[in-house]
Amino acid sequence: MPEEVLFKSESDQSREAIASYLRKVADNLDSGADITLKAGSETVTLAPPARPTFEVKAEREGPAGNMTELSVEFELEWDETDDGDGSGSGQLEIE
Structure with missing residues (x-):
């Protein structure tokens, strides 16, 4: 099955900003919350399993x-x- 890109964002960021994004993902994984990615008008929400x-x-x-x-x-x-x-x-x- 071909790959379908649901969301993509690429930009230069400081190490601190990247750590903040990764920390938010980690917090959501820890709590069992969905992960929502947003950039401009693009958004996607994913619900990783346990x-x-x-x-x-x-x-x-x-x-x-x-x-x-x-x-x-x-x-x-x-x-x-x-x-x-x-x-x-x-x-x-x-x-």
């Missing part, structure tokens, strides 16, 4: 004009009909 799949990926992309780009991606995944009882592939640690 146990979504959590993917963390670090990448190096390039070269593009002798520049490489580093990224870290945090992704929550679940089937729309998921009951949240999936199992993971090992314990993640972030230091």
